[in-house]
Amino acid sequence: MPIRNTLERWGSVAKFFHWAIVVLVVTQFVLAFIAEDLPLGMQKLAVLARHKSVGITILALATLRLLWRAANRNPQLPAAMAGWERLGARAAHALLYALLFAVPLAGWIMSSAKNFPVSWFGLFQLPDLVAPSEATFDIAKEAHEVLAFTLGGVATLHLLAALKHHFVNRDTVLRRMLPFARVPVVLGLLAASGFFAGDTLAAAPVAGTWTGNAASGRLEFQFRQAGAATSGAFGQFTVTLVTAADGAPVRLAVAVDTASIGTKDKDRDGLLRSADLFDTGKFPRAVFEASRIKHTADGHYEASGTLTIRDQAHAVTLPFLLTAPAANAAGWQIAGELPIKRLDYGVGQGEWRSTEMVDDAVTVSWSVLLSPAR
Numbered sequence: 001m002p003i004r005n006t007l008e009r010w011g012s013v014a015k016f017f018h019w020a021i022v023v024l025v026v027t028q029f030v031l032a033f034i035a036e037d038l039p040l041g042m043q044k045l046a047v048l049a050r051h052k053s054v055g056i057t058i059l060a061l062a063t064l065r066l067l068w069r070a071a072n073r074n075p076q077l078p079a080a081m082a083g084w085e086r087l088g089a090r091a092a093h094a095l096l097y098a099l100l101f102a103v104p105l106a107g108w109i110m111s112s113a114k115n116f117p118v119s120w121f122g123l124f125q126l127p128d129l130v131a132p133s134e135a136t137f138d139i140a141k142e143a144h145e146v147l148a149f150t151l152g153g154v155a156t157l158h159l160l161a162a163l164k165h166h167f168v169n170r171d172t173v174l175r176r177m178l179p180f181a182r183v184p185v186v187l188g189l190l191a192a193s194g195f196f197a198g199d200t201l202a203a204a205p206v207a208g209t210w211t212g213n214a215a216s217g218r219l220e221f222q223f224r225q226a227g228a229a230t231s232g233a234f235g236q237f238t239v240t241l242v243t244a245a246d247g248a249p250v251r252l253a254v255a256v257d258t259a260s261i262g263t264k265d266k267d268r269d270g271l272l273r274s275a276d277l278f279d280t281g282k283f284p285r286a287v288f289e290a291s292r293i294k295h296t297a298d299g300h301y302e303a304s305g306t307l308t309i310r311d312q313a314h315a316v317t318l319p320f321l322l323t324a325p326a327a328n329a330a331g332w333q334i335a336g337e338l339p340i341k342r343l344d345y346g347v348g349q350g351e352w353r354s355t356e357m358v359d360d361a362v363t364v365s366w367s368v369l370l371s372p373a374r
């Protein structure tokens with residue numbers, strides 16, 4: 001399993017952090033409830049000491065997790081999600097991260113306030129965060145309890161949302177976070193029928209022509225400018241996919257309206273349209289066309305074809321992920337990522353041929369929902 005994330009799935013490090021923290025948070029509730037029922041004594045102290053050590057571990061893992069997240073790209077949400085759903089997902093994730101810090105910090109402050117210094121599995125002692133004080137202890141204890149139950153509540157909604165993605169929307173959101181390829185089998189037992197409908201092509205024999213455009217997806221590109229990661233998107237493009245009777249993709253075409261380029265800066269967009277870069281007046285379209293498509297793994301394909309930008313055409317192998325339409329979904333979800341070199345296509349004439357300020361490497365990424373062509 002690849003270590004790093006892509007725009008389509010989580011890498012093994014991000015998955016490890018997610019699931020290790022889930023297991024430890026569940027452990028925390030179990031230990032807290034065990035401790036609650038014990039009378040004050042050696043055993044209660046021992047259980048609480050374990051609870052504190054595990055809690056500090058969560059704090060450390062959450063810190064590392066956010067650092068790793070900042071150093072990586074992260075998967076995009078499915079194009080089919082509505083604006084409010086995206087907002088809800090982002091808000092819930094931000095709240096979960098915040099609580100992963102707030103709950104253990106409140107616990108740590110509570111322990112310091114009670115003058116019960118915190119040790120990490122008896123190996124080393126942590127500094128006290130506050131001076132001993134009955135009043136601070138009472139507030140921190142209340143805060144720890146309320147925040148912990150808020151974490152439990154938000155995590156439960158988050159779990160329900162993940163299940164909705166899988167069983168109702170039938171998208172890849174849950175699958176791309178699961179730790180092992182075999183875990184879906186376990187979930188499959190819960191919903192024996194139709195569990196794999198989301199990605200088994202044979203289950204959806206749909207021959208025909210399917211199209212999508214900027215209204216149903218995104219076509220973006222990432223590049224480095226003056227050493228900083230920068231991105232942009234095309235506002236107009238069409239994707240056309242032809243599938244055979246067994247549902248296998250046989251032809252793929254992507255046509256991009258070059259003048260629709262946008263990088264959220266008018267001056268730079270004007271420059272990108274000029275003769276030195278895309279020369280959109282003379283070359284209004286960039287096109288990828290493939291009629292040789294190889295199945296590489298479950299839902300994964302490679303389209304061998306030609307990419308033409310400006311007047312330069314090159315043979316390109318475009319990997320993509322295709323999710324078959326489920327009974328209740330509008331169509332195929334197609335997504336992929338392609339690293340290219342801009343200078344191979346002449347995007348950079350005159351002084352822009354230099355890679356000093358703008359790297360040669362550009363990553364194109366896309367995710368589009370395809371519906372039957374009319």
Ligand code: HEM
Binds near residue numbers: 025032048056100105
């Ligand atoms: C994500 C991490 C944590 C979670 C989910 C968690 C959760 C909980 C829960 C649910 C309780 C029972 C609340 C109640 O009914 O009063 C509790 C109690 C407690 N927690 Fe945590 N906790 C975490 C981290 C920590 C840390 C890092 C410390 C200290 C360093 C800590 C110290 C305590 C103590 C001392 C109690 C017992 C409070 C009392 O009843 O006197 N917790 N925790």
Ligand code: HEM
Binds near residue numbers: 076162163
């Ligand atoms: C203590 C419990 C949990 C916490 C604190 C938690 C926290 C998080 C956070 C913060 C993210 C956002 C990741 C990011 O954007 O960096 C996330 C993603 C995710 N979580 Fe959880 N989670 C918990 C439990 C669960 C459970 C039980 C499930 C599923 C059954 C689940 C499924 C997912 C999935 C599928 C994603 C990926 C969403 C995407 O790909 O856009 N989580 N989780």
